[in-house]
Amino acid sequence: xxxxxxxxxxxxxxxxxxxxxxxxxxxxxxxxxxxxxxxxxxxxxxxxx
Numbered sequence: 001x002x003x004x005x006x007x008x009x010x011x012x013x014x015x016x017x018x019x020x021x022x023x024x025x026x027x028x029x030x031x032x033x034x035x036x037x038x039x040x041x042x043x044x045x046x047x048x049x
Contacts, residue, residue: 007038
């Protein structure tokens with residue numbers, strides 16, 4: 001299954017939304033605006049909330 005992500009980035013926090021190919025929201029989370037933190041969430045294999 002394909003997944004798509006959207007990021008709303010600010011200086012301190014980034015809101016990340018991940019949806020599947022049917023448009024269903026799979027995960028939404030706010031993380032620190034650090035590249036490693038964002039990458040870890042986007043690359044995570046377990047996308048269940």
